[in-house]
Amino acid sequence: MKKYINQMKSLIFIRILTGTIYVAAIAAIPYIIKMLIDYDFSKGSKGVIIFISMYLLAAGVGMGFQYISQLHEWKIVRKFYLLIKRDIFDSILGYSYTKFSKSKLSTYVSILDNDVPVVKQYLDSGIMIVQSAIQVIVYGIYMFMLDPRIAIIIILCSSLSLFLPNVTSKTLSQRRANHLGAVSLYIGKVHDLLQGFKNVNYQTKDNILSEHNRTMTETEDKLLHYGRFSTFTNVFNGSFMYLLDISAFVTIAVLLLKNTITIGTATATLAYIKEFVYPVRYIVSDLSTMKSAKSTKDKLLDFMKDDEKALPKLSECNHTIEFSKVSVKFENLKLRILIIPLKKGKNMQLWDIVDQVNQQLLIY
Numbered sequence: 001m002k003k004y005i006n007q008m009k010s011l012i013f014i015r016i017l018t019g020t021i022y023v024a025a026i027a028a029i030p031y032i033i034k035m036l037i038d039y040d041f042s043k044g045s046k047g048v049i050i051f052i053s054m055y056l057l058a059a060g061v062g063m064g065f066q067y068i069s070q071l072h073e074w075k076i077v078r079k080f081y082l083l084i085k086r087d088i089f090d091s092i093l094g095y096s097y098t099k100f101s102k103s104k105l106s107t108y109v110s111i112l113d114n115d116v117p118v119v120k121q122y123l124d125s126g127i128m129i130v131q132s133a134i135q136v137i138v139y140g141i142y143m144f145m146l147d148p149r150i151a152i153i154i155i156l157c158s159s160l161s162l163f164l165p166n167v168t169s170k171t172l173s174q175r176r177a178n179h180l181g182a183v184s185l186y187i188g189k190v191h192d193l194l195q196g197f198k199n200v201n202y203q204t205k206d207n208i209l210s211e212h213n214r215t216m217t218e219t220e221d222k223l224l225h226y227g228r229f230s231t232f233t234n235v236f237n238g239s240f241m242y243l244l245d246i247s248a249f250v251t252i253a254v255l256l257l258k259n260t261i262t263i264g265t266a267t268a269t270l271a272y273i274k275e276f277v278y279p280v281r282y283i284v285s286d287l288s289t290m291k292s293a294k295s296t297k298d299k300l301l302d303f304m305k306d307d308e309k310a311l312p313k314l315s316e317c318n319h320t321i322e323f324s325k326v327s328v329k330f331e332n333l334k335l336r337i338l339i340i341p342l343k344k345g346k347n348m349q350l351w352d353i354v355d356q357v358n359q360q361l362l363i364y
Helices: 002-007 009-037 046-093 105-146 148-163 165-195 205-257 263-305 350-360
Strands: 320-330 333-343
Touching: 002 009, 002 046, 009 046, 009 105, 009 263, 046 105, 046 263, 105 148, 105 165, 105 263, 148 205, 148 263, 165 205, 165 263, 205 263
Parallel strands: none
Antiparallel strands: 320 333
C-alpha cells in the first residue's frame, strides 16, 4: 500500500492541507458568534460590522478550500484506480495458462469490480482519519480558548470511544469477507449459466432460473448478514457519542448555574460539541472500516506480489528467427514444416509465409 501512497503523496498532501484550512476557517464561526453575543453594544456598531466581516470571510475561505479538498479527493480515487488496476492486470497477464486456468474468469472480474473498491475504502478511511484528527485538534484549540475545563472533559470522554472499533472489528471483517466471496461465486454462476444460453427452452428455463435465484439469494443473505452487524456497530459506537453530548451539556449547565461562564461561551461551546463529536465519530467509523477491509486489502496485495512470471523474456533479435521442424498431426493427416525464416527488419506478409509453407509442406 505504501507504493500507491508514495505515488499519490502530492495529491494526498494537497487534500489534507486544503481540508485543514477549510476546518480552521469554519471552526472560527462559533467563536465569532461568542464574541458577538458577549459584545458590549453600547460601544456602537463598529464591532458588529467587524464580526459580520469576519463571519463572511471565514465562510468564504472555508467554502473555497472545501471545493479544492473535495476535488482532490476525486483525483486521488481516479489515480488509485488507474495504478492498482494496471498492476492487477499486469500480474494476471504474467501467469502461465495452467495457473490462469486454476481460477474462473469470474474470480478475476470480481477482484477488479469488488475487491478494488474495498481497498479504495481502506485508503480513503486512512486519509479521513488524518483529516478528522486534525479537525479534532483545531476544535480542541478553540474550546480551550473558550474554557479549559469544558475542553478537558469533552476530550477525555471522547478519547474513550476510540477503543470501540477493537470490540467489533474481527466479526465485521469476517462477515465482509464472506460477502465478497459470495459475490465472486455469484458472478461465476451467472457466467456459467449464460454460457449455456443456447440450451435454454421451456423445459430447462425453470431449472436454470431456480439455480440462479438460489445463488443470488445466498449472496444477498451474506450482504444482509454483514449489514446487520454493521448497523449494530454504528449504533453501538454512536451511543457513546451521545454520552459525550450529555456530559458536555451537564458541564455547561453547572458552570452557567455557578455563573462562571458567559452566555456567549455556553452558546459557542454547544456548537463546538456537535462539531467536535462528528470527527470523533468519523475516526471511530473509519477505524472500523479499515479493520473490516484489512483482510481484503492483504489478499489483494498478496495477489499482486506473486512473482511467478511464466512469460519468458526474449533476448533482442539481431538476425533471423527460424521455425524449424514444426509439425502438426490430425488423425491421418500430418503437416510438417521444415523451416520458416523471419528476418529482422523485413516485413513478412501472410502470403509469403503461405508460399514457403506450400514449398516445404509434406502430406502423408
